[in-house]
Structures are given as C-alpha cells and as structure tokens.
Amino acid sequence: MKREALIGALDLGSTKTCAIIAEARGDGKTPKARVLGVGMARSSGVKYGAVRDIEETTATIERAMRDAERMAGVKVPNVFCGVAAENTHWQMETGLASVTSDEIRRQDTDRVDEVARAVSLGDGYELLHSIAQEYKVDSQGGISDPVGMTGLRLEVEMCLIGVHAQAAQNLGRSVKKAGYTVGELVLEPLAASLAVLTSDEKELGCALVDMGGDSTTVAIFHDGKLRHVESVRFAGARITSDLVQGLSVTQADAERIKERWGSAYTPAVNPDEMIELPGTAGQGPRGAKRELVAHIIQERVDEVFGLMLGEIEKAGYAGRLPAGVILTGGGSQLHGIVELGREVFAMPVRRGAPESGISGLVDSVQAPRYAVPVGLALYGARRRVRYDDYGGGSVGRILGPVKRWLQEFF
Ligand SMILES: Nc1ncnc2c1ncn2[C@@H]1O[C@H](COP(=O)(O)OP(=O)(O)OP(=O)(O)O)[C@@H](O)[C@H]1O
Ligand SMILES: [Mg+2]
Numbered sequence: 113m114k115r116e117a118l119i120g121a122l123d124l125g126s127t128k129t130c131a132i133i134a135e136a137r138g139d140g141k142t143p144k145a146r147v148l149g150v151g152m153a154r155s156s157g158v159k160y161g162a163v164r165d166i167e168e169t170t171a172t173i174e175r176a177m178r179d180a181e182r183m184a185g186v187k188v189p190n191v192f193c194g195v196a197a198e199n200t201h202w203q204m205e206t207g208l209a210s211v212t213s214d215e216i217r218r219q220d221t222d223r224v225d226e227v228a229r230a231v232s233l234g235d236g237y238e239l240l241h242s243i244a245q246e247y248k249v250d251s252q253g254g255i256s257d258p259v260g261m262t263g264l265r266l267e268v269e270m271c272l273i274g275v276h277a278q279a280a281q282n283l284g285r286s287v288k289k290a291g292y293t294v295g296e297l298v299l300e301p302l303a304a305s306l307a308v309l310t311s312d313e314k315e316l317g318c319a320l321v322d323m324g325g326d327s328t329t330v331a332i333f334h335d336g337k338l339r340h341v342e343s344v345r346f347a348g349a350r351i352t353s354d355l356v357q358g359l360s361v362t363q364a365d366a367e368r369i370k371e372r373w374g375s376a377y378t379p380a381v382n383p384d385e386m387i388e389l390p391g392t393a394g395q396g397p398r399g400a401k402r403e404l405v406a407h408i409i410q411e412r413v414d415e416v417f418g419l420m421l422g423e424i425e426k427a428g429y430a431g432r433l434p435a436g437v438i439l440t441g442g443g444s445q446l447h448g449i450v451e452l453g454r455e456v457f458a459m460p461v462r463r464g465a466p467e468s469g470i471s472g473l474v475d476s477v478q479a480p481r482y483a484v485p486v487g488l489a490l491y492g493a494r495r496r497v498r499y500d501d502y503g504g505g506s507v508g509r510i511l512g513p514v515k516r517w518l519q520e521f522f
Contacts, residue, residue, distance in 0.1 A: 119145065119495060120180075120188035120292065121488035122173065123300075124163070124283065127325035127349070127442065129155045129172035130482065131191075133184040134320070134489040136496035137471065142496040146472035146487070149184030151176035159303055160326050160345060161196020161300075163282035166289065173290035190295035192492040193287060194484050196305055197329045197343045201237050204245070205229070207268045216249065216258045228270035236275030241299055243338055247268045253440055256299060273429035287297040296495070301331035301341055303487030306494075308440050308464030308480075309333065312368075318435035319457075320464070321420055322483065323443030325349045330420045332429050340427040346416045358408040359400065370446075375406040376413040376463075377448025406448070413449060417456040436460030442481035447461050469493075 121132040131151040153175040157168030164458035181187050207228030213221055229242050249256040249263035254408060275297060284294050304322055305314065314333040322329045329343035351374075355366035372388050385402040420437075424430055436459040439449060444463050453461035466477050466486035477486050 117185060117283065118148075118188050119489055119492035119496060120177070120191035120439050121485050121492060122177070122191040122193045122287065122292075123485040123488060124161075124173075124194065124286070125155065125324055125484070126158050126160065126327070127155060128481070129153045129169070129176045130157075131173070131486040132178040132477065132482075132485045132489045133186065133188055134472070134493065135181045136472075136493040138469075138493070138496055142469070143490065143497045144469050144471060145486070145489040145493040147470055147477055147489065148186065149180035149182070150473060150476045150482075150485075151179030151181075151183070153179075157286075161198040162276075162279050163286050166282065166286050169286040170289040170386060173292070177290065177292065188292070190293040191287060192296050192298055192303075192488045192495075193294050194300040194488055195240060195275050195280065195283070195297045196327065197341045198298055198327055198333075199276045200240060200299060200341070201234060201274045201276070202341070203231075203233065203272050203274070204273055205231050205270050205451075207270060209266050211264055211266050215260055215262050216266060218259055221247070221257070221259060221288060222267070224266050224268045225270065228268050229272065231272070233272060233274035233387055236277050239272060240275040240297060241273040241302065243271040243273070244307070245271055245337060245339070254435050256337075294295035295492070298488055298491050300484050300487075301329050303339060303491050304440055304483040305331060305333065305338070305487065306469070306490040307466040307483045307487035308438060309391065310468070311336070313435040313438065316435040317429065317433040319420070319424055319429070319433055319437045321417075321437055321439050321444075321453075322407040322441040323347050323416070323439065324441045325443075328416050328420065328441075328443065330423050332424065332427055332433070334429065334432065335386075340423070342423045342427075344416065344419050346412065346419070347441075351412050351443070351446075354404065354408050354412050359389055359405070360392060360395070361389055362392060369405060370409070373402050373405050374409050374446055375402070376446045377451040378403055378406040378410050380448040380451055381406045409446065410452060413446070413452055414456060417453060421457055429480050433459060436462070438462055438464040440464040440480040440483040444480045475481070499508065 117136045123130040133149040134145040153172040155172040157165035207224040209224040247258045248267040317334040320331045328347045332340040391397045
C-alpha cells in the first residue's frame with residue numbers, strides 16, 4: 113500500500129473523539145476510501161465544537177488514533193480534522209474581472225475568485241473554505257462554470273467561510289500534543305455531506321440535519337452547492353438532561369433509557385408498554401409508561417426541528433428542497449425521529465448513514481454518528497486521488513487543478 117494513499121480522519125465531537133484510517137481509492141471522478149481502522153474514545157474536552165480542555169482532548173485523540181492504527185496495522189502522520197459550524201463565520205462576497213481574450217478561460221475564473229477572496233474576514237477569523245455560488249457573464253447570472261463562454265465582464269458571487277482562529281489553534285495544539293499534524297481543517301457538515309448525501313439530493317435541493325451531543329446543525333444544498341449552514345445548542349445531551357428531570361433518574365440511567373426505550377414519536381409507542389426506572393438514592397425502582405419517555409423526548413426534538421425549519425425559511429429555501437431532509441449524527445438514531453421529522457418539516461425525510469464511496473471495514477462505520485469522520489476520510493481521499501491524477505509534479509501545476517476541484521467540489 114502506497115504511504116501517500118493513507119488518510120487519517122479525526123472528528124472531535126462533544127461526546128466522542130472518532131479516528132478513521134483509510135486508503136484513498138478510485139480516481140479523480142469517483143474517489144473512494146477503503147476503511148482500514150476505526151477508533152473511538154468518549155470525550156468531555158470539547159464543548160460546542162471548541163476545545164475546552166487540551167489535556168483531555170489530547171488524551172482522547174491518542175486513544176482513538178492508537179486503536180484505529182492498531183486495527184489498520186499502519187500509522188499516519190497527519191489528519192483531516194473537522195470544524196464545527198459553531199466556530200465558523202459566513203460572508204458573501206463578489207468578485208469582478210474583465211475578460212481579456214475571445215472566450216473565458218480558467219485563468220479568468222481563478223482571477224475573479226481571487227478578487228472575491230481578497231477581503232477581510234473580520235477579527236480573529238481565517239479562511240477555511242470558499243464556495244462560488246454563481247458566476248455572471250455580462251450580467252447574465254446563474255452560471256456555475258463560465259469557462260468557454262464569450263463576454264467582456266466576469267463576476268462571481270462567492271461564499272467565504274472563516275474559522276475562528278483561536279478555535280482552530282486549540283484544535284491544532286491538541287492534535288500536535290497527541291503526535292500528529294492537522295493536514296487540513298474541514299467544515300463538519302461539508303464532510304458529512306460526502307458520506308451521506310447523494311449527488312441527486314444535492315442537485316435537487318435538500319437539508320442535511322446533524323443532531324450530535326451538544327449541537328444540531330442544518331446545512332442546505334441546492335444546485336449541487338452548499339448554500340447555508342446554521343447550528344443550535346440543542347441536541348442529544350439536552351434530551352438526556354430532560355429525561356433526568358422528567359423521570360428523576362441519574363444522567364447515566366437517562367442516557368441508557370434514551371438509547372434503549374427512547375422514541376421521538378409518541379404515536380409509534382404502544383400506550384400500554386411499561387418500563388422499569390432504576391432506583392435513585394431517594395427512591396426505589398418503579399414502573400413508568402414508555403409513552404411518558406417518548407412524550408418528553410418528542411417535546412424537545414419537535415422544538416429542535418422547529419428551529420431547523422425556521423432556518424430553512426430564513427435562508428429562503430422553504431418549498432425549494434424537493435429532496436427533503438436527511439437526518440444524521442448520533443441523535444438521529446432515536447426511534448421515531450423520521451416519522452416526527454415528516455410531520456414537522458412536511459417534506460420527505462430519511463436517516464442518513466455512510467454508504468457510498470467506502471469499502472473495507474464498512475460495517476464498523478455504517479451508523480449516522482460516523483457521518484462526519486467517514487466524510488473527512490472521503491474528503492481526504494478526493495484530495496489524494498486528485499493529487500495523484502495530476503501526477504504529483506510541481507506544486508503550482510497541482511494547486512491550479514486543486515483550486516479548480518475545490519470550486520467543483522463545493
Ligand atoms: N441509539 C441512540 N438513540 C438515541 N440517541 C443516541 C443513540 N446513540 C447515540 N445517541 C446520542 O447521540 C449523541 C451523540 O451524537 P454524535 O456522536 O453525533 O455527537 P458528537 O459528534 O460527539 O457531538 P457534537 O456533534 O454535538 O459535537 C448523544 O447525545 C447520544 O446520546
Ligand atoms: Mg458531531
């Protein structure tokens with residue numbers, strides 16, 4: 113196996129640190145990742161996507177990477193690392209350039225993109241991604257790639273995503289202390305989209321909703337491009353604390369009850385079904401209706417979905433997402449959540465787990481909570497195979513096509 117085909121992917125979530133070692137496969141058109149090793153460590157060093165405890169985070173990275181490397185039988189020096197939407201800032205910019213030859217060439221789009229990127233992202237932010245939303249040629253808009261067209265004036269509307277520099281540095285420090293380097297930082301919903309969305313869904317228009325431990329994020333795709341991302345601080349952990357309150361049980365028992373008996377859709381639960389609630393210091397074990405558990409969970413998930421729908425409306429995509437909503441992340445493993453989603457969003461809803469583009473230890477990662485780490489591995493694979501495609505020559509020759517790929521990819 114060629115060393116340069118090896119990829120390390122690292123998802124620093126608020127409940128878990130997940131590492132994946134994979135091998136880049138496929139070609140520039142259909143990059144694939146062969147999963148060689150997976151490691152997971154429970155984490156409490158990250159809150160709302162930001163490192164709050166470098167020692168703790170470093171320790172979880174060491175554990176997760178060690179387990180993944182042991183399973184893969186190989187070591188990797190650097191990792192593609194996810195950045196939570198919470199730590200990013202979005203701004204729309206336009207670029208303008210005159211066309212100097214008969215028809216528009218790639219150099220012209222690269223130049224106009226450069227103009228759009230040459231702005232300040234505000235204090236404390238660094239450029240993470242830039243996504244060309246559309247090009248205009250002599251004021252004719254809605255163009256995704258103007259190369260080969262004729263015109264005098266070229267314009268681009270570009271979405272710049274900035275990452276909070278301090279958050280990025282703390283991520284980098286934790287990774288470095290664990291003995292690795294950050295090869296690249298990648299926006300989590302962008303990574304997750306590679307693992308769970310089909311290209312038809314992105315083209316038609318859909319919303320990817322990632323319900324994690326601390327945060328739920330919605331990412332809207334339309335005409336094949338990422339158009340809008342927003343996150344709220346309500347997710348799986350909040351549901352667990354609702355159960356602690358509502359059932360008077362401990363945190364650990366609430367987590368267990370949620371995963372074992374939990375449902376986000378009361379009509380899907382048998383009203384006569386009883387479950388046993390474990391005793392606490394103050395009271396012994398007792399029976400409770402499963403319906404009560406479902407009721408508590410549905411209240412919260414209904415609220416979260418209402419906020420997601422509000423974001424879709426605010427971004428101007430209400431009624432424009434025929435491919436509907438794809439739910440992912442550990443929180444989406446809740447029983448009945450798809451049924452509730454169909455009621456709240458009044459759109460097609462499905463649960464998304466890593467599927468296409470992966471081989472090897474597929475069974476170990478085929479659950480919604482692996483959407484981000486598998487997506488990071490696929491992102492890395494795309495980077496690698498395109499590098500290979502261009503035969504690994506001079507950096508300039510590589511960067512040009514890679515920049516172009518970034519435009520295509522986003
Ligand atoms: N089977 C299940 N049923 C219900 N909830 C579940 C299940 N499995 C995991 N969860 C919940 O999913 C959440 C963790 O999801 P995930 O692993 O995607 O989070 P994370 O990436 O660590 O967090 P974040 O993205 O917020 O930083 C936890 O709250 C956990 O309780
Ligand atoms: Mg997550």
